Amino acid sequence: MRVLTLIALLSVSLLSTTPLVAPQADAATVTEVPAFGSNPGNLRMFRYVPDGLPAGRPLVVVLHGCTQDARYGTSSGWVSLAERLRFAVVLPQQQSTNNYNKCFNWFQFADTTRGFGEVASIASMVARTKADFGTSASYATGLSAGGAMTSVLLAAYPDVFSGGGVVAGLPFGCATTAFDAFGCMNPGRNLTARQWGDKVRAATAHRGPWPTMTVWHGTADYTVAVANQREIVEQWTDVHGADATADVTDTVAGYPHAVYRDSGGSPVVETHTVTGMGHGQPVDPGTAAHQCGTATTYVLDVNACAAWHLAQRWRL
Numbered sequence: 001m002r003v004l005t006l007i008a009l010l011s012v013s014l015l016s017t018t019p020l021v022a023p024q025a026d027a028a029t030v031t032e033v034p035a036f037g038s039n040p041g042n043l044r045m046f047r048y049v050p051d052g053l054p055a056g057r058p059l060v061v062v063l064h065g066c067t068q069d070a071r072y073g074t075s076s077g078w079v080s081l082a083e084r085l086r087f088a089v090v091l092p093q094q095q096s097t098n099n100y101n102k103c104f105n106w107f108q109f110a111d112t113t114r115g116f117g118e119v120a121s122i123a124s125m126v127a128r129t130k131a132d133f134g135t136s137a138s139y140a141t142g143l144s145a146g147g148a149m150t151s152v153l154l155a156a157y158p159d160v161f162s163g164g165g166v167v168a169g170l171p172f173g174c175a176t177t178a179f180d181a182f183g184c185m186n187p188g189r190n191l192t193a194r195q196w197g198d199k200v201r202a203a204t205a206h207r208g209p210w211p212t213m214t215v216w217h218g219t220a221d222y223t224v225a226v227a228n229q230r231e232i233v234e235q236w237t238d239v240h241g242a243d244a245t246a247d248v249t250d251t252v253a254g255y256p257h258a259v260y261r262d263s264g265g266s267p268v269v270e271t272h273t274v275t276g277m278g279h280g281q282p283v284d285p286g287t288a289a290h291q292c293g294t295a296t297t298y299v300l301d302v303n304a305c306a307a308w309h310l311a312q313r314w315r316l
Contacts, residue, residue: 030070030079030091036128041111041118042098045125046070046091048079055134058087058316061122061161063142063149065281065298066103069093072143075299076281077292077307087316088135090125094118106148107175107184114156114204118149123157139314141165141307143281143298144224148174151232154211155203163212165310167281168221170228171235173199188227196231197238210239213269214313216306218277226273233260233269240268253284253304272309274302282306 033045060082064072070091073079082089094102104111104118111117126138138161142150147169154164155172173196174184183189201207213236217229234244237260246258252272260269274282280300283293292308295301 030073033125033128037124039121039124040116041121042095043118043121043125044070044093044095045128046073046093047125047129048073048082048089048091049129049133050083050086050088053086053088053133056136057133058314059090059126059129059135059138060087060314060316061090061092061126061138061140061142061150061153063092063104063122063140063146064094064102065142065144065146066099066101068143068146068298069102072146072281072299075283075294075296076143077283077294077305078141081292081307081311081316085311085316087311088129088133090122090129092118092122092125103145104142104149106145106152106170107178107181109176112149112152112156112172119152119156122149122153123160126160137162137314139163139165139310139316141167141310142169143167144169144279147224154213155200158200158204158206158211161211163214163314165214165216165306165313166232167216167306168218168224168279169215169232170224171196171199171231172203174228174231184228185223186225188225188231190227191231191234193234193238193244196235200235200239210236210268212236212267212313214272214310215270216272216274216282218274218279218282218300218302220276221279223279229271229273233271236269242268246271252309255302255304270313272304272306274304277302284308 062073070093073091147166151172175181247261248259256273280298284305292305
């Protein structure tokens with residue numbers, strides 16, 4: 001049994017205790033997989049796989065925030081995109097027996113080390129879906145605590161994931177206890193790029209190729225400070241052997257966007273900075289091709305659907 005008192009406090013800080021109310025349009029098509037292999041983290045597995053999905057299509061792991069559940073995959077737009085673009089979605093779900101407010105334990109060594117705890121359970125879900133449907137490249141994304149766990153997945157399983165999308169999350173290795181996590185969330189922890197990169201390199205024996213990283217963050221996020229976006233950029237540009245000076249700066253959906261390239265000119269890190277947005281997942285409800293998601297608690301209509309832009313980035 002984990003120590004729950006500090007975790008409960010951390011959970012309240014990361015997301016409100018108001019339950020997520022997801023739309024029902026896709027709820028019946030998201031199914032639970034009760035037995036999916038090794039599950040040392042005691043997580044539940046849900047997934048959405050379009051009917052008739054051919055082998056060789058991608059897979060996206062979508063990680064909810066605190067107090068949320070697998071329905072976050074619907075409100076964020078990922079389930080509808082999976083149907084439209086034809087890829088599989090894996091939706092890990094935390095249990096209150098692991099964390100009082102159902103946050104993924106991104107700050108606990110036992111859950112963030114390759115082969116152990118929650119991160120190993122999620123790797124099992126990916127392996128099960130690949131075995132069942134012949135999916136190919138895998139990606140991971142998540143909000144808040146789910147965003148922080150996305151950083152963990154990319155560091156612990158860089159051989160499994162081709163890319164990640166961190167939304168209002170944190171760099172890998174920022175905290176190892178619930179108490180330390182508060183300072184990481186706000187005001188953030190300032191390390192050098194090499195120090196951040198060394199944390200990723202120490203996580204496995206893997207030495208490349210490395211997953212790409214995309215970060216979405218609101219400038220008015222007072223729960224997880226936007227300074228964490230800068231630290232994630234420093235971490236993953238260093239891992240890729242690049243510098244933390246943007247090679248491209250422009251706007252996407254009206255918001256500042258930056259791209260960081262490696263020595264070969266390939267884009268390896270990018271950021272989307274949503275001016276004026278607080279703590280949440282950016283969505284853009286509507287029926288146009290670039291629109292997706294449904295606004296609800298901590299899923300914010302800012303006329304930009306992060307899920308759609310990530311799908312484009314990953315060429316899903």
